[in-house]
Amino acid sequence: MKFSTILGRGAVAVAAATLSVMATAATAKDWKGWNIHVVDYPVSHGMESFMAEVTEKTGVKGKIFHAGVLGSQPDAIEQLRLGIIDFGVFSLGPMGQSVPATNVVSLPFIFKGIPQMYELMDGEGGEAIGKALEEKGIVALGYYDAGARSFYNKIRPVNTPSDVEGMKIRVMNNDLFVGMVNSMGGNATPMAFAEVYQSIKTNVVDGAENNPPSYESTSHFEVAKYYSLTQHLIIPECLCMSKKTFDALTADQQAAVKAAGKASTDLQRELWQAREAASMKIVLDGGVTVNEVADKAPFQAAMKPVYDNYLAANPEMTDLVNLFRNAK
Numbered sequence: 305m306k307f308s309t310i311l312g313r314g315a316v317a318v319a320a321a322t323l324s325v326m327a328t329a330a331t332a333k334d335w336k337g338w339n340i341h342v343v344d345y346p347v348s349h350g351m352e353s354f355m356a357e358v359t360e361k362t363g364v365k366g367k368i369f370h371a372g373v374l375g376s377q378p379d380a381i382e383q384l385r386l387g388i389i390d391f392g393v394f395s396l397g398p399m400g401q402s403v404p405a406t407n408v409v410s411l412p413f414i415f416k417g418i419p420q421m422y423e424l425m426d427g428e429g430g431e432a433i434g435k436a437l438e439e440k441g442i443v444a445l446g447y448y449d450a451g452a453r454s455f456y457n458k459i460r461p462v463n464t465p466s467d468v469e470g471m472k473i474r475v476m477n478n479d480l481f482v483g484m485v486n487s488m489g490g491n492a493t494p495m496a497f498a499e500v501y502q503s504i505k506t507n508v509v510d511g512a513e514n515n516p517p518s519y520e521s522t523s524h525f526e527v528a529k530y531y532s533l534t535q536h537l538i539i540p541e542c543l544c545m546s547k548k549t550f551d552a553l554t555a556d557q558q559a560a561v562k563a564a565g566k567a568s569t570d571l572q573r574e575l576w577q578a579r580e581a582a583s584m585k586i587v588l589d590g591g592v593t594v595n596e597v598a599d600k601a602p603f604q605a606a607m608k609p610v611y612d613n614y615l616a617a618n619p620e621m622t623d624l625v626n627l628f629r630n631a632k
């Protein structure tokens with residue numbers, strides 16, 4: 305037998321083997337889960353419990369890639385829509401660039417508190433946002449708690465909007481947040497979450513804003529020692545699935561996935577409360593100066609242009625904004 309014939313046969317055998325693996329992979333594809341947070345974080349525990357329940361009930365297996373190893377949030381959202389990523393937990397903050405209706409919950413001070421956020425997101429508000437997400441190829445299975453975001457920086461405590469004047473503040477990737485910081489006289493810099501620590505450390509920015517668990521788990525508190533409880537944003541997070549992946553399931557599997565999503569949401573919300581308290585203790589023990597902001601009214605007043613600009617650019621969102629804004 306000629307060498308080239310042996311080689312030819314070998315190549316055919318390899319190609320056939322590859323094809324059969326691909327066929328198996330296509331029929332029982334393992335899910336890929338995206339997560340920006342470290343393994344020990346309420347979101348991460350919620351996702352792991354979701355995947356475990358899905359596997360138990362449907363036989364579908366999956367792996368969650370924590371700590372943002374699958375890339376930044378804006379890129380991951382696009383990959384989710386394409387079905388390259390099967391599920392993940394996304395802040396509705398950066399979601400606004402792809403799904404404008406989600407911006408309603410990124411409006412500063414739109415919620416009156418966490419209990420109200422739960423009520424609205426588990427009801428009419430969450431339904432409306434879920435519908436908008438679905439139109440863009442994303443299925444919302446539940447809304448996780450991400451507490452309230454507050455400003456932190458390395459220069460001074462923030463007690464009034466004018467304290468932000470002249471400060472370079474990192475924001476999530478969304479024009480709304482640029483407007484929010486700029487309307488207080490600060491300089492907003494949209495930037496990926498993973499770059500914030502180094503950017504504060506090397507004075508590329510003076511600070512950022514986030515909830516206590518993220519401020520703590522990223523070690524941002526080690527480089528930005530003033531944490532001012534402005535609580536200007538309450539942005540829920542979405543346990544979201546690619547519609548492509550969801551639609552490939554049987555009706556029974558879809559029901560099991562929905563139930564698992566609900567159970568993991570309940571678990572995450574419980575874990576969140578405990579972690580917020582633990583994180584506050586860690587940052588205080590770490591020498592952070594925390595200040596309450598007694599009077600939030602000046603901050604709320606400073607946000608008027610943010611609302612005005614958003615509604616002028618998206619008049620079709622007026623009803624949805626009012627649903628949230630006028631809720632008791």
Ligand code: BDP
Pocket residue numbers: 340377393394395450476496497513514515518541
């Ligand atoms: C955290 C959110 C995460 C965001 C991050 C950020 O949980 O989804 O990516 O803030 O500021 O609180 O980018």
